[in-house]
Amino acid sequence: MDxxxxxxxxxxxxxxPPSREVLQIVGLSLVVSLSATLLAAIGGVPTALFLAxxxxxxxxxxxxxxxxxxxxxxxxxxxxxxxxxxxxxxLGALALLYTPGAMIIxxxxxxxxxxxxxxxxxxxxxxxxxxDLALSLGANRRQLAVALIRQGxxxxxxxxxxxxxRIVGETGMTLMVGGNIKGQTRVLTTAIALETMKGNFEIGIxxxxxxxxxxxxxxxxxxxLQGK
Amino acid sequence: MxxxxxxxxxxxxxxxxxxxxxxxxxxxxxxxxxxxxxxAGKTTLxxxxxxxxxxxxxxxxxxxxxxxxxxxxxxxxxxxxxxxVFQAPLLLAGTVRQNLEYAGRLRRIAADxxxxxxxxxxxxxxxxxxxxxxxxxxxxxxxxxLARVMLLDPELYLLDEPTANLDPLSVxxxxxxxxxxxxxxxxxxxxxxNLIQAxxxxxxxxxxxxGRLVQEGGVEEVLSRPISLDIAxxxxxxxxxxxxxxxxxxxxxxxxxxxxIEVASEKRSxxxxxxxxxxxxxxxxxxxxxxxxxxxxxxxxxxxDLGVVLSLSVDCSGEVFTVFVTRHSFEQMNLVAGVDVALTxxxxxxxxxxxE
Numbered sequence: 001m002d003x004x005x006x007x008x009x010x011x012x013x014x015x016x017p018p019s020r021e022v023l024q025i026v027g028l029s030l031v032v033s034l035s036a037t038l039l040a041a042i043g044g045v046p047t048a049l050f051l052a053x054x055x056x057x058x059x060x061x062x063x064x065x066x067x068x069x070x071x072x073x074x075x076x077x078x079x080x081x082x083x084x085x086x087x088x089x090x091l092g093a094l095a096l097l098y099t100p101g102a103m104i105i106x107x108x109x110x111x112x113x114x115x116x117x118x119x120x121x122x123x124x125x126x127x128x129x130x131x132d133l134a135l136s137l138g139a140n141r142r143q144l145a146v147a148l149i150r151q152g153x154x155x156x157x158x159x160x161x162x163x164x165x166r167i168v169g170e171t172g173m174t175l176m177v178g179g180n181i182k183g184q185t186r187v188l189t190t191a192i193a194l195e196t197m198k199g200n201f202e203i204g205i206x207x208x209x210x211x212x213x214x215x216x217x218x219x220x221x222x223x224x225l226q227g228k
Numbered sequence: 229m230x231x232x233x234x235x236x237x238x239x240x241x242x243x244x245x246x247x248x249x250x251x252x253x254x255x256x257x258x259x260x261x262x263x264x265x266x267x268a269g270k271t272t273l274x275x276x277x278x279x280x281x282x283x284x285x286x287x288x289x290x291x292x293x294x295x296x297x298x299x300x301x302x303x304x305x306x307x308x309x310x311x312x313v314f315q316a317p318l319l320l321a322g323t324v325r326q327n328l329e330y331a332g333r334l335r336r337i338a339a340d341x342x343x344x345x346x347x348x349x350x351x352x353x354x355x356x357x358x359x360x361x362x363x364x365x366x367x368x369x370x371x372x373x374l375a376r377v378m379l380l381d382p383e384l385y386l387l388d389e390p391t392a393n394l395d396p397l398s399v400x401x402x403x404x405x406x407x408x409x410x411x412x413x414x415x416x417x418x419x420x421x422n423l424i425q426a427x428x429x430x431x432x433x434x435x436x437x438x439g440r441l442v443q444e445g446g447v448e449e450v451l452s453r454p455i456s457l458d459i460a461x462x463x464x465x466x467x468x469x470x471x472x473x474x475x476x477x478x479x480x481x482x483x484x485x486x487x488x489i490e491v492a493s494e495k496r497s498x499x500x501x502x503x504x505x506x507x508x509x510x511x512x513x514x515x516x517x518x519x520x521x522x523x524x525x526x527x528x529x530x531x532x533d534l535g536v537v538l539s540l541s542v543d544c545s546g547e548v549f550t551v552f553v554t555r556h557s558f559e560q561m562n563l564v565a566g567v568d569v570a571l572t573x574x575x576x577x578x579x580x581x582x583x584e
Binding site: 132133134135137138139141143 | 320
């Protein structure tokens with residue numbers, strides 16, 4: 001018990017003031033996970049809107065596929081991205097393996113079904129009504145898009161929060177494609193895993209606290225946006 | 229005045245056909261009432277006319293312009309000539325004024341104070357502009373929807389049961405607004421299953437059932453001389469008595485097994501249904517001497533207060549008639565449940581429909 005408290009004390013000491021290394025890890029975590037969330041949203045939000053508004057043959061199949069994708073283990077996505085970006089893979093020429101770029105791609109793929117499925121579920125009740133209202137009042141294509149985004153903003157933000165929360169805490173996949181290279185691809189989760197395995201509990205605890213704070217901070221920020 | 233003509237219009241939801249080849253022309257600059265039971269296809273038809281959905285087949289012509297020939301911007305331009313009032317009000321979060329301003333902004337129509345005040349007063353919502361739109365009563369929400377459309381001043385109004393389940397004041401407000409719009413030359417398509425409203429507002433009635441046009445015509449024509457039992461049941465649900473048609477001593481009659489009703493008809497035999505409008509039946513305490521051929525004595529089984537008039541259910545030897553009396557006669561005749569009354573109506577007031 002004592003060593004836990006001691007770890008916590010030392011962990012807190014490491015954060016006040018934070019070292020350059022900690023700051024760099026936090027910064028990279030934010031950049032990678034926020035970029036991945038953004039990328040997933042660029043794909044997921046229009047997909048959800050499309051699925052909520054359009055009736056087409058095979059729609060249920062597509063929705064089913066999105067929901068099934070929620071259950072795909074992160075490590076599998078890691079494997080797929082690894083094969084894609086490894087030197088012999090189809091994207092090998094881009095030399096993305098063990099770079100933040102690869103981590104962003106993998107995390108975006110992980111977040112995409114989460115954002116799509118959650119946005120779709122929340123949009124179901126509002127998309128058709130919003131479309132009917134805007135079109136009946138004579139909205140053009142751009143005005144319709146604006147109306148849908150405005151009315152769906154709660155749905156989208158909720159989906160973004162869930163997506164971000166999932167990927168900022170992801171470890172195995174990020175390690176596979178990022179490599180946890182100090183100063184280059186080391187993020188909060190991979191750093192915690194490494195330090196803990198090395199026996200440096202106090203660093204692990206310190207970074208764990210930071211991870212929680214980051215997740216909390218982003219959630220608060222997004223919820224504040226929702227309230228606006 | 230916009231003329232709407234539809235040709236063999238079809239729509240389906242999955243494998244279920246909703247409109248099965250509808251062809252008709254609405255009267256420009258008039259209130260066209262689309263009547264029919266639930267599931268007849270009224271909402272589906274209005275949504276197609278509002279260019280909110282695409283038909284599975286057929287064509288809509290707006291002033292001669294085919295809907296299928298319109299490109300995206302053409303459809304938007306056409307929608308701007310059309311106003312749609314949804315059965316379930318679609319309002320945005322925000323105040324009444326913000327809802328009106330949103331519509332104005334979409335169309336770059338300056339929703340200034342005068343315009344807003346005008347449409348609010350025309351829908352009986354004057355002074356409500358700062359209220360939260362979604363907290364209005366059902367009737368007020370519906371009036372706001374209408375006000376929002378009126379602000380945009382379209383040529384064609386598509387009204388989908390705008391008064392269903394509303395309070396009487398809101399119904400009155402909306403009906404008055406509709407009449408005023410019709411007078412100003414707007415083409416109005418009103419889906420309803422409120423008969424009193426149809427009688428009050430319609431210049432032309434289109435009766436739909438199962439996605440088909442059953443009858444089209446003036447109000448009297450459709451409601452008093454329905455060509456099918458469907459319409460009769462729907463429109464005069466009050467008094468439909470079926471039985472065997474017979475002929476004796478120079479008169480045609482319908483024998484229900486309980487009573488015998490004289491009818492003015494060329495028919496001599498077969499099964500039939502007698503349709504008698506409640507307002508064609510005279511109610512008195514004692515049988516009256518009259519040239520009317522049908523007179524029955526019965527007991528008042530129930531009284532329903534409809535406001536200006538009261539509706540009575542009168543049991544005549546087992547056939548229950550619905551009749552209307554004014555409040556004045558109701559009080560003068562001391563009518564209550566259990567009292568015996570005489571019902572009198574002419575043979576010519578009976579509309580006889582054959583039953584196959």
